Amino acid sequence: MPTYSYRCPVCGPFDLVRRMAEVAGAADCPDCGRAGPRVWGAPALRGLDDRLRRALDAGERSADRPDVVGAVPGRSRKATPVTRDPRHAKLPRP
Template sequence: MPTYQHTCVRCGPFDVIRPMRESAADATCPTCTEPSRRVFGAPALRALPAGLRGALDAQYRSADAPRVVTSLPGRPGRTQRRATDPRQLRLPRP
């Protein structure tokens, strides 16, 4: 279930865990039982998988300072398969 942050005028911020269908409902402070207002903040990204979190971080870093490439990447190594048919051995090679 999602966690919603509310703030009380007297006591300060506190979290409320409730279903999404009840997100607009009023919350009362657990300490002084006064009505409180909901505070909207950044989403909790700590629950993302590590790979996705790393990709998002790299995306944000590249927006300000993209990596500069100074040369073309090398060609990947190709494995040579030996031809078994003698007619294939006479074909031109790249």
């Protein structure tokens, strides 16, 4: 379940973990019980793995300006090694 932030007029900010269906514009403060309005903040991106964040950034950048590549990424240009073993000639071919 996601965490939502609220601000009590007396105690200050507090977070509540709620189901999305239960989210309201205000919530009762866990300390004093007064209703506090919901506060909107930046998404919690710092919890993401560094590799995942880089991949998301690259995906976002390439959405309107894709990278130009000269070869299929992840494949080397090396030819498949040819074997000289005579037993390999007897193997079934695809």
